[in-house]
Amino acid sequence: xxxxxxxxxxxxxxxxxxxxxxxxxxxxxxxxxxxxxxxxxxxxxxxxxxxxxxxxxxxxxxxxxxxxxxxxxxxxxxxxxxxxxxxxxxxxxxxxxxxxxxxxxxxxxxxx
Amino acid sequence: xxxxxxxxxxxxxxxxxxxxxxxxxxxxxxxxxxxxxxxxxxxxxxxxxxxxxxxxxxxxxxxxxxxxxxxxxxxxxxxxxxxxxxxxxxxxxxxxxxxxxxxxxxxxxxxxxx
Numbered sequence: 483x484x485x486x487x488x489x490x491x492x493x494x495x496x497x498x499x500x501x502x503x504x505x506x507x508x509x510x511x512x513x514x515x516x517x518x519x520x521x522x523x524x525x526x527x528x529x530x531x532x533x534x535x536x537x538x539x540x541x542x543x544x545x546x547x548x549x550x551x552x553x554x555x556x557x558x559x560x561x562x563x564x565x566x567x568x569x570x571x572x573x574x575x576x577x578x579x580x581x582x583x584x585x586x587x588x589x590x591x592x593x594x
Numbered sequence: 595x596x597x598x599x600x601x602x603x604x605x606x607x608x609x610x611x612x613x614x615x616x617x618x619x620x621x622x623x624x625x626x627x628x629x630x631x632x633x634x635x636x637x638x639x640x641x642x643x644x645x646x647x648x649x650x651x652x653x654x655x656x657x658x659x660x661x662x663x664x665x666x667x668x669x670x671x672x673x674x675x676x677x678x679x680x681x682x683x684x685x686x687x688x689x690x691x692x693x694x695x696x697x698x699x700x701x702x703x704x705x706x707x708x
Contacts, residue, residue: 516695525598525684525699526637569636573695582627582695584637 485509486570491589494564500557502588504570507551515546516573517555518584519566526569526584529555560592597621598700600685606706613672615703617685624690626668627697628652628660631682643668644690675707 487505494500506515516531530537530544532553537544543556557564569587601616619626627642629652639652641660649660657679661669668687672679682704686697 514695523702523704525686525702528696528698531695571695582637582639582697586634586636 485572485583486585488568488570488585488588490586491591493591493593494557494560496562496592496594497559500555500560500564500590500592502555502557502568502570502590503552504555505552506570506572509550509572511550513572515544515550515553516571517542517544518569518571519564520569520587521563521566529568560590562592562594564590565592566590598685598687598698600683600700600703602703603701604704604706606708607672607675608708609676611672611675611707613675613705613707615670615672615683615685615705617668617670617687617700618666619668619685619687619698620666621687621689621698622665623687623698624665625688626662627686628658628668628670629684629686630654631684631702637684640670675705677707679705680707681705 514531514533517529518526520526529541532544532546546553567587567589569584573582598619607613625644628640629637631637638654640658643649643662659671682702684702685700688697
């Protein structure tokens with residue numbers, strides 16, 4: 483079973499910020515939080531990851547709470563191409579080939 | 595950019611056929627993975643490999659085998675396809691020492707077994 487909890491779906495108006503929450507209450511101190519997205523009929527695409535501090539890259543920002551039990555992925559100006567399923571995962575930090583468990587994610591619909 | 599390619603986007607096979615799904619990555623990654631994705635079940639790991647000729651079972655290896663003869667290529671084999679193997683199959687790779695969550699995925703193969 484996935485160790486993270488996400489809402490099944492969200493809507494966001496085009497041009498607005500999309501804020502996607504994730505609960506990972508069982509995360510260990512050295513485990514990273516990763517975000518992926520999957521556009522329909524494509525493979526998952528890595529977006530961003532973080533440990534304790536907030537992170538930003540060209541795709542998104544990641545806000546992690548101080549207790550690390552939850553995080554929020556922010557797409558600052560959502561476009562129609564951001565419509566996808568977004569996955570939050572916290573894989574074990576014990577090697578590059580450890581199992582990565584994806585849950586069912588949040589289906590984000592960006593509305594014109 | 596990392597590129598992971600899969601031999602087919604769509605495949606239709608008959609029950610009992612032997613099916614080969616091929617995956618190739620061009621970034622010299624040591625680790626390669628095969629997942630299947632079904633509605634409501636997320637991604638489930640079938641097998642992974644951390645080196646040539648090495649393989650490890652994932653969560654659902656039954657009915658599948660794998661082959662890794664070259665570093666860049668990881669094949670998933672359905673010895674005798676069954677209708678319950680109709681699914682989206684995803685290949686992924688990452689490098690030795692990479693954090694487990696940083697995997698690069700191929701576009702997927704949607705397999706239908708009739």
